[in-house]
Amino acid sequence: MTSNINQYDVAIVGFGLIGQICAKVCSKYNLKTLVIESRSDAEFSSNAISFDDESLRLLESIGLYDSLKVLLNKPDFTDIVLTNGRVIQRNPVLNTDNGFPSICTFFQPEIERVIREICKADENIDLLFDNELINFNSNDKKIVLDTKNGNKLNHFEALYLIACEGTNSFVRKKLEIESVDQRYSKNWLLIDILLKENDKLENVFRQICDDTRPTSYISLSNRRHRFEFQLLAGEQHQKVIQKNNVQNLISKWIEPDQYEIENVYIQNFRGSFAKSFQKDYVFLIGDSAYQMPPYASQGLNTGIRDILNLIWKINLVVNSNCNKNLLLSYSFERVEQVKQTIKSSIALGQLIDSLAMAFQKNIPLEEAIAPEARDQAFGRSKSIEDKNLKKGIFSLSQIELIKNRRLSNREITNNEDMGCLDKIVGNCFAIFSRKDIKNKLDEGVYEKLIKLNFKFIYEYSGYSIGSELSEYLEIGEIIIRPDKKIFGLTSTKLNINQLASELLMQIE
Numbered sequence: 001m002t003s004n005i006n007q008y009d010v011a012i013v014g015f016g017l018i019g020q021i022c023a024k025v026c027s028k029y030n031l032k033t034l035v036i037e038s039r040s041d042a043e044f045s046s047n048a049i050s051f052d053d054e055s056l057r058l059l060e061s062i063g064l065y066d067s068l069k070v071l072l073n074k075p076d077f078t079d080i081v082l083t084n085g086r087v088i089q090r091n092p093v094l095n096t097d098n099g100f101p102s103i104c105t106f107f108q109p110e111i112e113r114v115i116r117e118i119c120k121a122d123e124n125i126d127l128l129f130d131n132e133l134i135n136f137n138s139n140d141k142k143i144v145l146d147t148k149n150g151n152k153l154n155h156f157e158a159l160y161l162i163a164c165e166g167t168n169s170f171v172r173k174k175l176e177i178e179s180v181d182q183r184y185s186k187n188w189l190l191i192d193i194l195l196k197e198n199d200k201l202e203n204v205f206r207q208i209c210d211d212t213r214p215t216s217y218i219s220l221s222n223r224r225h226r227f228e229f230q231l232l233a234g235e236q237h238q239k240v241i242q243k244n245n246v247q248n249l250i251s252k253w254i255e256p257d258q259y260e261i262e263n264v265y266i267q268n269f270r271g272s273f274a275k276s277f278q279k280d281y282v283f284l285i286g287d288s289a290y291q292m293p294p295y296a297s298q299g300l301n302t303g304i305r306d307i308l309n310l311i312w313k314i315n316l317v318v319n320s321n322c323n324k325n326l327l328l329s330y331s332f333e334r335v336e337q338v339k340q341t342i343k344s345s346i347a348l349g350q351l352i353d354s355l356a357m358a359f360q361k362n363i364p365l366e367e368a369i370a371p372e373a374r375d376q377a378f379g380r381s382k383s384i385e386d387k388n389l390k391k392g393i394f395s396l397s398q399i400e401l402i403k404n405r406r407l408s409n410r411e412i413t414n415n416e417d418m419g420c421l422d423k424i425v426g427n428c429f430a431i432f433s434r435k436d437i438k439n440k441l442d443e444g445v446y447e448k449l450i451k452l453n454f455k456f457i458y459e460y461s462g463y464s465i466g467s468e469l470s471e472y473l474e475i476g477e478i479i480i481r482p483d484k485k486i487f488g489l490t491s492t493k494l495n496i497n498q499l500a501s502e503l504l505m506q507i508e
Ligand SMILES: Cc1cc2nc3c(=O)[nH]c(=O)nc-3n(C[C@H](O)[C@H](O)[C@H](O)COP(=O)(O)OP(=O)(O)OC[C@H]3O[C@@H](n4cnc5c(N)ncnc54)[C@H](O)[C@@H]3O)c2cc1C
Pocket: 013, 014, 015, 016, 017, 018, 019, 036, 037, 038, 039, 045, 047, 048, 049, 050, 051, 131, 132, 133, 134, 164, 165, 166, 167, 170, 190, 267, 285, 286, 287, 288, 294, 297, 298, 299, 300, 301, 302, 303
């Protein structure tokens, strides 16, 4: 790093998985990044167990996927079953339109170890372990950060602060951002095991509506497996985590002499979210902004979507001199989405409990669960309130039609049938059209788009275009944002010059 060591574009506090991935995305945009982490370099967490295809897509775009893929496991299927083995829902794990499996499981310490080393070698990232953020103060130019390393105090300056410090976020509390409790709280026992010999257990991601206690069994990578057991009312934590109890609980699957226990702990599954994910130039990401019970495996994936939403905007302000006000769109675009994800996760937990209860009491399953609860649990609810999206970086005239759509990687495929939209567009804005449209743009607008590294994409020989993009191209031209969300489409009432000007007005 060439600049003064104490001055950064971005300071990230917390180096859990979200802080790690956030640091790599910042680096990809050439942002000088400081990471402050209170733990030592030898400590790792083991909570999250899976990435979805959107997260894998982001990992590929920042060059992490190739290093991580040997540590990822593709389960044969995900399912929800009853105690007697009856399958309520089963989905094979297939590659999606993003070109990745819908879900891949992993053992978090293995993933963290690799990303850490990659971040350490990254010239844009300065990593400080054993440093706790204890205070910060901001004005409209910079944020001054105070950290504590033993008895030593350190001071740093950054333009932006990103809080990735997990559930008990100091930053959220200091900013006095109110957190809304979703009134859901269940304690679960989590157990990670490593098999001594070859893998004999099923390669599945399974939720079991067990009538004695809801349970999850998930096959991770490289002979590792996760078991999760809901605690029953009155069970004492100290007793539950004892080795003989743990062995007894998992004896249905495997005998004690066939594995080592790597982690045993009790976790409170709850739902809550901060009313706003930002204040001035300080942003909350991942668990520092919200908690959700992990039934739908979305906490980490949702944090990765936060990163995807925020960092390109910071890049525009820092590296392209765009208007700081565009950063306000981060919270507007994310809070409502996250609220829905939390609701779905809680609904899925309630669905599992209801099914277990129905089985125990011999009630027909259809009577045990309201159809709307099923829809919410499986993410089919249509009631998503997107009103705040109107304040996001989207064309106002197109908001209903495009509904916050993100183009999949396979909307453009090459001769080998590989999705390559991400490679073609990179981390920039892009205009897709049937013909070269540069001459339809005013000179001033064109020059500004070039300064913003806009890609003009109109030559498709050697590629196939997917059905969604083809449909839009039938109508006119389309502008997509660096996160591949659609900014807007042209129409008979809105030409490309007007659409591009509208975007410039929102970000300049
Ligand atoms: C049982 C379980 C299963 C899960 N499974 C999945 C799943 O399959 N898929 C999924 O998407 N999500 C899953 N999740 C959710 C996921 O684990 C979390 O959302 C994610 O790990 C949060 O990461 P984070 O980096 O935001 O927070 P954390 O991992 O909590 O990291 C925060 C970091 O900040 C540091 N820190 C805190 N305060 C300070 C400070 N003041 N100064 C410096 N450093 C500080 C901490 O030391 C820590 O390293 C699961 C969660 C649980 C409990």
